[in-house]
Amino acid sequence: NAGVTQTPKFRILKIGQSMTLQCTQDMNHNYMYWYRQDPGMGLKLIYYSVGAGITDKGEVPNGYNVSRSTTEDFPLRLELAAPSQTSVYFCASSYTDNEQFFGPGTRLTVL
Amino acid sequence: AQRVTQPEKLLSVFKGAPVELKCNYSYSGSPELFWYVQYSRQRLQLLLRHISRESIKGFTADLNKGETSFHLKKPFAQEEDSAMYYCALRDNTDKLIFGTGTRLQVFP
Numbered sequence: 001n002a003g004v005t006q007t008p009k010f011r012i013l014k015i016g017q018s019m020t021l022q023c024t025q026d027m028n029h030n031y032m033y034w035y036r037q038d039p040g041m042g043l044k045l046i047y048y049s050v051g052a053g054i055t056d057k058g059e060v061p062n063g064y065n066v067s068r069s070t071t072e073d074f075p076l077r078l079e080l081a082a083p084s085q086t087s088v089y090f091c092a093s094s095y096t097d098n099e100q101f102f103g104p105g106t107r108l109t110v111l
Numbered sequence: 112a113q114r115v116t117q118p119e120k121l122l123s124v125f126k127g128a129p130v131e132l133k134c135n136y137s138y139s140g141s142p143e144l145f146w147y148v149q150y151s152r153q154r155l156q157l158l159l160r161h162i163s164r165e166s167i168k169g170f171t172a173d174l175n176k177g178e179t180s181f182h183l184k185k186p187f188a189q190e191e192d193s194a195m196y197y198c199a200l201r202d203n204t205d206k207l208i209f210g211t212g213t214r215l216q217v218f219p
Contacts, residue, residue: 004154033206040120042197042211043155058206090155100207102155 001026004103006091012109013081021076021106023091029101031094032074034058034066036087037105043090049074081110113138113202117210124188125218132183132213134172134198143201144181146172147209150194158183158196168192188217 007022025032030051035043035058045058049068063085065077074093078085086109092100114137124130136142146158159167161174161181172183181198198210 035209040211042115042117043209045206048206092155099157099160104154 003027004091004093004101006089006103006106008106009104010107012111013078014111015081015083017081018077018079019081019108021078021089021091021108023074023076023103024072025074025091025093025101026072027093027095027101028071029093029095030071031096031100032068033092033094033100034064034074034076035090035092036060036085037090038087046076046089078108083110086110113200113208115198115200115208115210117196117198117213119213120211121214121216123216123218126190127187130183130185130188130192130215130217132196132198132215134181134183134210136179136181136198136200138179138200138202140203142174142176142181144172144174145199145201145207146170146181146183147197147199148194149197155197188215190217190219193217 004025033048034046037043044060046064047066049055052071055066089106091103094100116135144161148158149155170185195212195214197212199207
C-alpha cells in the first residue's frame with residue numbers, strides 16, 4: 001500500500017488565492033493530522049480528525065479549514081493565502097493514538 | 112505549559128564518535144515521549160518511543176523524570192545516521208507536541 005500520499009508536492013500561490021492540499025491514506029487509520037513546518041520551528045499542528053465527520057483545531061488553525069467526509073481523505077483548504085502561510089505542510093495518520101505515519105510533504109510558497 | 116525543547120539546532124560528529132541528542136520536556140503527569148527521524152529525501156518516521164524501551168539502529172533513549180529529559184544516544188555514530196531528529200511529547204489530549212529538531216551530521 002502507498003501509506004500517506006499528498007498532492008501537490010510544490011505550489012506557488014499569489015496572495016489572496018485559494019487552494020486545497022490533498023491528503024489520502026490507505027491504511028484505514030481513523031486519526032489524521034495536518035502540520036506545518038517552518039524553518040527552525042518544528043512541526044505545529046493545524047487541524048486533526050479522529051474519524052470521518054469529526055475535525056478539531058490544533059495549535060495554529062487560523063487561515064485554514066478541513067473536512068473529513070471519508071476515512072481515507074483529509075483535505076486542507078487555504079481560502080485567502082497569505083505570505084505567513086509559506087511553509088512545508090505534512091499530513092499524517094495513525095490508528096487511534098499510536099505511531100503517526102507521515103506523508104512526503106507539500107512545499108507552499110505564497111508571494 | 113506542555114513543551115518540548117531541543118536546545119541544539121545542529122550536532123556534528125565524526126564517524127565512530129558517541130552521539131547524544133538532547134531533549135527536555137515540560138509536562139505535569141506521566142509523559143509519553145517519542146523520537147522521530149527524517150532522513151534526506153525521506154518521510155518523517157518514528158524512531159523509538161520510551162514505553163518500548165527498545166534500541167533501534169543502535170539508538171536508545173531513557174526517560175529521566177527527575178531531569179525531565181529524554182536524550183537520544185548512540186555509542187558509535189555512523190554516516191547513515193545523518194538526519195533531522197525530532198523529540199515529541201504526547202499531550203493530555205493525545206496530540207503530539209514536537210520540538211524544533213536537531214540536525215545530526217556525521218562526518219566520515
